[in-house]
Amino acid sequence: MLELSILLPAILNGLTTGAIYALIALGLTLIYGVLHIINFAHGSLLMLALYGVFFLHSLFGIDPYLALPIAAAALFAVGYGLQRLIIGHASHGKDENILLVTLGLSVIIENLALYLWRSDTRTIDTPYSFEVVDFGVAFIPVPKVIAFFGALLVAALLWLLMARTDLGRAIRALAKERQGAKLVGINVEHIFAMSFGIGCACLGVAACLLLPSFYVSPQVGHAFVLVAFTVVVLGGMGSFVGALLGGLIIGVTESLGGLFLGESLGQLGIFLIFIIVLLFRPTGLLGQRA
Amino acid sequence: MLEVRGLHAGYGQVAVLRGVDLDVAKGEIVALLGANGAGKSTLNNNLCGIYGPTAGRIRFLGEDICGAATDRIVDVGLIQVPEGRRVFPNLSVQDNLELGSYRRGRKNRARNLERVYGIFPRLKERMNQLAGTLSGGEQQMLAIGRGLMADPELLILDEPSLGLSPLLVEEMFGLIQRLNQDGLSILLVEQNVVQSLAIAHRAFVLEHGVIAMSGPAAALMNDPGLKASYLGM
Numbered sequence: 001m002l003e004l005s006i007l008l009p010a011i012l013n014g015l016t017t018g019a020i021y022a023l024i025a026l027g028l029t030l031i032y033g034v035l036h037i038i039n040f041a042h043g044s045l046l047m048l049a050l051y052g053v054f055f056l057h058s059l060f061g062i063d064p065y066l067a068l069p070i071a072a073a074a075l076f077a078v079g080y081g082l083q084r085l086i087i088g089h090a091s092h093g094k095d096e097n098i099l100l101v102t103l104g105l106s107v108i109i110e111n112l113a114l115y116l117w118r119s120d121t122r123t124i125d126t127p128y129s130f131e132v133v134d135f136g137v138a139f140i141p142v143p144k145v146i147a148f149f150g151a152l153l154v155a156a157l158l159w160l161l162m163a164r165t166d167l168g169r170a171i172r173a174l175a176k177e178r179q180g181a182k183l184v185g186i187n188v189e190h191i192f193a194m195s196f197g198i199g200c201a202c203l204g205v206a207a208c209l210l211l212p213s214f215y216v217s218p219q220v221g222h223a224f225v226l227v228a229f230t231v232v233v234l235g236g237m238g239s240f241v242g243a244l245l246g247g248l249i250i251g252v253t254e255s256l257g258g259l260f261l262g263e264s265l266g267q268l269g270i271f272l273i274f275i276i277v278l279l280f281r282p283t284g285l286l287g288q289r290a
Numbered sequence: 291m292l293e294v295r296g297l298h299a300g301y302g303q304v305a306v307l308r309g310v311d312l313d314v315a316k317g318e319i320v321a322l323l324g325a326n327g328a329g330k331s332t333l334n335n336n337l338c339g340i341y342g343p344t345a346g347r348i349r350f351l352g353e354d355i356c357g358a359a360t361d362r363i364v365d366v367g368l369i370q371v372p373e374g375r376r377v378f379p380n381l382s383v384q385d386n387l388e389l390g391s392y393r394r395g396r397k398n399r400a401r402n403l404e405r406v407y408g409i410f411p412r413l414k415e416r417m418n419q420l421a422g423t424l425s426g427g428e429q430q431m432l433a434i435g436r437g438l439m440a441d442p443e444l445l446i447l448d449e450p451s452l453g454l455s456p457l458l459v460e461e462m463f464g465l466i467q468r469l470n471q472d473g474l475s476i477l478l479v480e481q482n483v484v485q486s487l488a489i490a491h492r493a494f495v496l497e498h499g500v501i502a503m504s505g506p507a508a509a510l511m512n513d514p515g516l517k518a519s520y521l522g523m
Contacts, residue, residue: 169392176378176379177376180372184392184393185361185364185393
């Protein structure tokens, strides 16, 4: 029997990582839910955001948490532009085209990053990098605690945006009823790009919350995006609450997997869950049938 | 207020409308009648900017709206309540209605919402229910309510009686008449010839992409040609 003093810290740690997974998955699920795009460039855009935050810190001395509005706005602009100028045009209305376009974008962005910044792993030092919060049952690093609550706060704000504003209503309306949306005067291209932009803004926030306790390299997106896809499938494609719940579950699974199987096999549990969900509940925990 | 001249439109190589002339004056109910496939929906979709016509002219309240984008057409007050309702199934009744005034902001929203709930108390009872779970008749009410939320100058109703029970059809035509008496101009696109002519001021009959007959509703009602082709008399 494992002692709680080992189990509880692992669970708390898993929750903090899971919140970040959830944030990344929220962006992915928003883009999927509205545009029906499986955005393969999600990971490379996260990587770009991480480099952005890294350079804001190393060149201008801007703290990652203070860089949050800048990163969110910049990633929003990148996402809006990508959808409006590239993905929307190249898709010709076909989903499989979009898939290839986003895959192509990810290859370009990643290799550009390799060319510009080499494949070195970089980290930043902040005064609080090694500070911890005492939760009684465990010590959790300050950046992870901030990441956890920050991710939950952003998820709540996103939910408010979707539920209470005309923009959110328009996004949800467009996801299911395009013709009706046009007839109330919703500009389809604009709202598509807004959805893509907001989905990417989540990555900007995630980058700021992540960097103080993580690293950046041109390949850093892979680790997250694969997990984020699992989270989205587990939660249910297009489901917000599902993404949040799925993120936390996956985070804890990974952490407990690391505890029981050893750090390097920690992700084994994630993909076991992934396969089991696909076998027994392909619509995910909170997904609707297509 | 609406003036359509020589409108040609179609899908790809297929010409559906071949020179349609039609107009609606302020305060009127104008019926646009025709069998399935006559081109009613194509005309509608071209009026609302879903498709762009290949030739012709559409003017609304003095503005040229031929080939304009849907949001601009909503801006000038030409609002369509589409065939098949096209409500947002994943949104609540209230959210559907609020989106009706998407291009109007919050200016008259509260007032319009109250008005729509006054006309359709049933929608008020179900304001928090998802639109996809409503019955067909309720969805039609919602679609009309959503249209009214946009402060329409002219409301185009595309087959509002389609799929409703005879009793509800009766109610629907009564409602259209009441909306008109309150000052709303209406273009009623219908297959239901007798009931449409009964409430319309004027009517146009579309056949194979051209206007085959037009005139005051009462005169068309007694037209032997119309009786023969649509009423089997």
